[in-house]
Amino acid sequence: xxxxxxxxxxxxxxxxxxxxxxxxxxxxxxxxxxxxxxxxxxxxxxxxxxxxxxxxxxxxxxxxxxxxxxxxxxxxxxxxxxxxxxxxxxxxxxxxxxxxxxxxxxxxxxxxxxxxxxxxxxxxxxxxxxxxxxxxxxxxxxxxxxxxxxxxxxxxxxxxxxxxxxxxxxxxxxxxxxxxxxxxxxxxxxxxxxxxxxxxxxxxxxxxxxxxxxxxxxxxxxxxxxxxxxxxxxxxxxxxxxxxxxxxxxxxxxxxxxxxxxxxxxxxxxxxxxxxxxxxxxxxxxxxxxxxxxxxxxxxxxxxxxxxxxxxxxxxxxxxxxxxxxxxxxxxxxxxxxxxxxxxxxxxxxxxxxx
Amino acid sequence: xxxxxxxxxxxxxxxxxxxxxxxxxxxxxxxxxxxxxxxxxxxxxxxxxxxxxxxxxxxxxxxxxxxxxxxxxxxxxxxxxxxxxxxxxxxxxxxxxxxxxxxxxxxxxxxxxxxxxxxxxxxxxxxxxxxxxxxxxxxxxxxxxxxxxxxxxxxxxxxxxxxxxxxxxxxxxxxxxxxxxxxxxxxxxxxxxxxxxxxxxxxxxxxxxxxxxxxxxxxxxxxxxxxxxxxxxxxxxxxxxxxxxxxxxxxxxxxxxxxxxxxxxxxxxxxxxxxxxxxxxxxxxxxx
Amino acid sequence: xxxxxxxxxxxxxxxxxxxxxxxxxxxxxxxxxxxxxxxxxxxxxxxxxxxxxxxxxxxxxxxxxxxxxxxxxxxxxxxxxxxxxxxxxxxxxxxxxxxxxxxxxxxxxxxxxxxxxxxxxxxxxxxxxxxxxxxxxxxxxxxxxxxxxxxxxxxxxxxxxxxxxxxxxxxxxxxxxxxxxxxxxxxxxxxxxxxxxxxxxxxxxxxxxxxxxxxxxxxxxxxxxxxxxxxxxxxxxxxxxxxxxxxxxxxxxxxxxxxxxxxxxxxxxxxxxxxxxxxxxxxxxxxxxxxxxxxxxxxxxxxxxxxxxxxxxxxxxxxxxxxxxxxxxxxxxxxxxxxxxxxxxxxxxxxxxxx
Numbered sequence: 001x002x003x004x005x006x007x008x009x010x011x012x013x014x015x016x017x018x019x020x021x022x023x024x025x026x027x028x029x030x031x032x033x034x035x036x037x038x039x040x041x042x043x044x045x046x047x048x049x050x051x052x053x054x055x056x057x058x059x060x061x062x063x064x065x066x067x068x069x070x071x072x073x074x075x076x077x078x079x080x081x082x083x084x085x086x087x088x089x090x091x092x093x094x095x096x097x098x099x100x101x102x103x104x105x106x107x108x109x110x111x112x113x114x115x116x117x118x119x120x121x122x123x124x125x126x127x128x129x130x131x132x133x134x135x136x137x138x139x140x141x142x143x144x145x146x147x148x149x150x151x152x153x154x155x156x157x158x159x160x161x162x163x164x165x166x167x168x169x170x171x172x173x174x175x176x177x178x179x180x181x182x183x184x185x186x187x188x189x190x191x192x193x194x195x196x197x198x199x200x201x202x203x204x205x206x207x208x209x210x211x212x213x214x215x216x217x218x219x220x221x222x223x224x225x226x227x228x229x230x231x232x233x234x235x236x237x238x239x240x241x242x243x244x245x246x247x248x249x250x251x252x253x254x255x256x257x258x259x260x261x262x263x264x265x266x267x268x269x270x271x272x273x274x275x276x277x278x279x280x281x282x283x284x285x286x287x288x289x290x291x292x293x294x295x296x297x298x299x300x301x302x303x304x305x306x307x308x309x310x311x312x313x314x315x316x317x318x319x320x321x322x323x324x325x326x327x328x329x330x331x332x333x334x335x336x337x338x339x340x341x342x343x344x345x346x347x348x349x350x351x352x353x354x355x
Numbered sequence: 356x357x358x359x360x361x362x363x364x365x366x367x368x369x370x371x372x373x374x375x376x377x378x379x380x381x382x383x384x385x386x387x388x389x390x391x392x393x394x395x396x397x398x399x400x401x402x403x404x405x406x407x408x409x410x411x412x413x414x415x416x417x418x419x420x421x422x423x424x425x426x427x428x429x430x431x432x433x434x435x436x437x438x439x440x441x442x443x444x445x446x447x448x449x450x451x452x453x454x455x456x457x458x459x460x461x462x463x464x465x466x467x468x469x470x471x472x473x474x475x476x477x478x479x480x481x482x483x484x485x486x487x488x489x490x491x492x493x494x495x496x497x498x499x500x501x502x503x504x505x506x507x508x509x510x511x512x513x514x515x516x517x518x519x520x521x522x523x524x525x526x527x528x529x530x531x532x533x534x535x536x537x538x539x540x541x542x543x544x545x546x547x548x549x550x551x552x553x554x555x556x557x558x559x560x561x562x563x564x565x566x567x568x569x570x571x572x573x574x575x576x577x578x579x580x581x582x583x584x585x586x587x588x589x590x591x592x593x594x595x596x597x598x599x600x601x602x603x604x605x606x607x608x609x610x611x612x613x614x615x616x617x618x619x620x621x622x623x624x625x626x627x628x629x630x631x632x633x634x635x636x637x638x639x640x641x642x643x
Numbered sequence: 644x645x646x647x648x649x650x651x652x653x654x655x656x657x658x659x660x661x662x663x664x665x666x667x668x669x670x671x672x673x674x675x676x677x678x679x680x681x682x683x684x685x686x687x688x689x690x691x692x693x694x695x696x697x698x699x700x701x702x703x704x705x706x707x708x709x710x711x712x713x714x715x716x717x718x719x720x721x722x723x724x725x726x727x728x729x730x731x732x733x734x735x736x737x738x739x740x741x742x743x744x745x746x747x748x749x750x751x752x753x754x755x756x757x758x759x760x761x762x763x764x765x766x767x768x769x770x771x772x773x774x775x776x777x778x779x780x781x782x783x784x785x786x787x788x789x790x791x792x793x794x795x796x797x798x799x800x801x802x803x804x805x806x807x808x809x810x811x812x813x814x815x816x817x818x819x820x821x822x823x824x825x826x827x828x829x830x831x832x833x834x835x836x837x838x839x840x841x842x843x844x845x846x847x848x849x850x851x852x853x854x855x856x857x858x859x860x861x862x863x864x865x866x867x868x869x870x871x872x873x874x875x876x877x878x879x880x881x882x883x884x885x886x887x888x889x890x891x892x893x894x895x896x897x898x899x900x901x902x903x904x905x906x907x908x909x910x911x912x913x914x915x916x917x918x919x920x921x922x923x924x925x926x927x928x929x930x931x932x933x934x935x936x937x938x939x940x941x942x943x944x945x946x947x948x949x950x951x952x953x954x955x956x957x958x959x960x961x962x963x964x965x966x967x968x969x970x971x972x973x974x975x976x977x978x979x980x981x982x983x984x985x986x987x988x989x990x991x992x993x994x995x996x997x998x
Binding site for chain 1: 679680777778807808809810812834835836837840841843860861864874878879880920922941942944945946947948951953962964968973
Binding site for chain 2: 056058077078079083084085087088089091093094095096104105108109149152153
């Protein structure tokens with residue numbers, strides 16, 4: 001187990017980076033405490049896999065240092081960093097049995113057979129692989145193979161951190177739930193630091209204690225799932241997290257009250273001071289938009305039944321607003337008014353949260 | 356598959372090739388079968404002999420000897436070229452400008468006409484004026500491929516390795532390139548040694564490609580004719596007279612068409628049988 | 644345009660990929676094939692496209708028997724999961740390719756391609772090659788190619804599965820708009836129930852080569868004809884338990900009971916299976932129409948706005964999904980409220996008896 005720190009880390013895939021865009025990872029400083037479950041969340045190309053490769057040692061950063069428990073490991077190769085990694089598609093040694101696959105890392109390190117037998121069986125029991133130990137690894141289904149990949153990391157008692165690179169990509173949706181909650185259960189039992197890279201917010205938010213949201217090589221926000229949901233610091237976080245994402249509407253400020261198209265929008269988080277020439281926006285999640293007697297006039301465009309809630313698309317002028325209504329609730333037919341919950345309405349300047 | 360009858364015109368396109376193959380391969384094959392069961396003394400007079408030629412061939416000492424020579428040759432060739440080819444493929448660069456350079460270098464020996472290869476090595480290995488001949492003799496060995504069986508074998512094998520290892524290299528290289536990086540990364544993290552990576556990742560993933568390479572090399576070396584013939588003529592004596600060379604000697608040298616035809620059919624069947632056995636074994640181990 | 648499958652069977656060697664199936668798809672809204680991988684969705688699509696011939700049975704398009712007609716003659720477009728584009732062609736050439744095969748005039752090709760590129764927001768990229776585009780852009784190119792042909796039948800085989808979850812959301816919103824008012828029949832395959840619900844239209848749930856139910860999406864969701872359909876159409880997985888009816892009471896697992904009301908009162912006494920979706924099992928006090936359950940918590944997954952709690956109920960694992968954050972500890976005893984009005988009863992033959 002280890003505390004992982006990234007100091008002044010920057011990475012570029014080009015030999016001579018010139019502009020800011022040439023850097024795949026912009027300068028960052030991040031601290032991950034011992035034993036936590038973390039997620040690196042962001043769209044394709046945001047740099048999360050690059051960051052994971054730097055932590056695991058498969059990639060050397062252009063600038064900056066990686067520290068495990070205060071010790072500089074930037075130059076140390078992966079097999080000496082005591083990390084385990086689970087990849088996007090299952091990596092198993094086809095010619096070996098499940099047992100041999102799990103025993104492989106221990107055998108490479110010279111562990112005695114008697115000792116490793118106990119460890120292999122223990123991990124196989126935790127992962128529900130006991131019945132398949134004698135089978136050839138190539139014969140298992142995708143989720144079985146991913147479990148083997150995971151198991152190879154868990155058998156080693158000296159593991160500092162387990163890194164996951166979008167591990168549920170090839171798993172069937174109905175098995176994803178099971179495997180995901182298994183990972184969560186594992187973390188709660190074993191307590192190793194786990195870092196999970198994904199572009200799926202449900203995976204990230206359900207697994208992690210702390211989520212690192214990334215966009216175009218920058219860490220935009222680090223926080224608990226609740227933090228990210230209730231207090232998104234950037235409109236990108238508001239948009240990316242939540243399905244559907246946060247409504248972002250342009251506004252103007254008069255005094256401390258934001259106005260959307262002439263209609264005042266009360267908020268419990270007013271802007272400090274007055275804005276200059278920045279782009280001002282209101283951010284409010286569809287969960288906190290509700291129908292009301294008065295407020296912002298809208299017309300109903302469409303509503304979709306999503307099972308446990310309904311998504312209503314509304315239009316005001318050329319702006320689209322989304323609203324979540326409970327299952328089975330009656331909806332107005334053509335026009336209506338909506339209100340935003342003041343406790344969850346925030347003002348953003350140039351994308352960043354004010355106040 | 357969708358309706359094949361929808362495309363009757365397609366057969367017209369294939370007709371010329373079919374005619375060509377029929378003329379060049381099927382008719383001669385039928386002729387050989389014809390000769391193998393008959394005896395002729397010329398003047399187009401034929402006597403039915405039935406399986407007499409086949410019995411003669413299968414029982415002849417000469418046939419057994421060349422078959423043995425052939426099997427030994429093929430065995431040595433495969434055991435050198437396959438590991439060597441894989442080893443070279445493993446050391447070839449995977450990225451950057453040197454990739455094209457290496458691939459071209461590897462392809463060069465394969466492009467040379469086979470009789471030129473034989474002629475090249477002939478001169479190269481001559482004991483008095485050839486570079487190789489001079490070097491080996493200079494090292495203290497008594498080397499003369501025109502007179503000593505061992506030297507003749509050595510030279511023939513060296514020539515074949517030089518000529519054909521590249522094929523194995525190129526095929527193995529292609530197989531290696533298709534292995535995703537994640538496997539190497541996982542092996543690194545598992546602390547696997549270079550040998551373990553080779554045994555558990557590279558070799559299994561290359562299996563299909565290696566099957567093709569071995570099959571090709573087996574067939575080609577078993578039927579080899581041009582290069583050893585130009586190099587040694589089958590000598591000294593008959594020490595490098597492989598099956599095909601022997602066959603030609605009987606057919607054209609002695610003009611024993613009957614036995615020759617029978618022998619070539621037996622030859623054909625042996626190659627077919629060995630290929631089939633080998634292929635089935637490889638496919639069966641894969642299914643497991 | 645109606646496509647109808649009449650008693651279609653597909654056998655490959657000894658395996659039956661599609662058991663005898665008869666179904667008709669119309670052009671009003673999306674027709675969704677929902678099922679796990681290997682359920683037969685792709686096989687069914689290949690039969691409809693004409694890429695494969697049925698072992699027996701017929702396929703009719705708008706009243707014409709097209710069973711023997713090759714795919715080139717059927718006026719069909721197909722979009723696959725793995726963004727399939729001609730790698731050597733520019734985006735323009737990719738989109739224009741079906742029109743060129745049909746030998747359309749150049750001016751007409753340019754007009755149509757321009758129109759479709761506009762709809763799919765590809766206008767600025769017409770001269771780029773596929774490998775220079777992002778995943779979303781490549782898939783939009785494939786969609787454009789399917790649209791421009793103006794085919795009668797458009798088959799979409801999990802087209803969004805390889806995209807970022809957020810991109811998937813955005814494209815999913817756009818898709819119904821793209822295909823509206825074109826008079827074509829759209830068949831869309833997916834493994835995700837939420838996607839089926841949001842796309843609306845009609846859904847055919849598939850399981851092991853059979854269509855278990857076909858009807859308007861919301862109806863298949865709320866009134867699944869069988870437990871198998873309910874399972875396929877639930878994400879997270881539906882909770883099931885055995886239920887006994889004795890006289891006027893329904894008893895769960897021989898422990899918790901409640902009076903049978905409404906349609907359920909009329910059922911014969913005996914054993915049944917109850918299915919209830921996780922979002923109808925919530926951790927709050929008692930209320931009308933609800934029954935309390937007590938279980939031991941196994942794992943809690945907290946996303947920003949919801950809690951998913953896996954708990955053990957008499958040896959079975961149940962899942963509860965609710966709004967708000969409920970951080971239970973592992974092993975804690977917890978109470979949950981089950982909305983029995985929303986439960987579905989199935990008889991032992993797997994048929995729905997009450998919903």
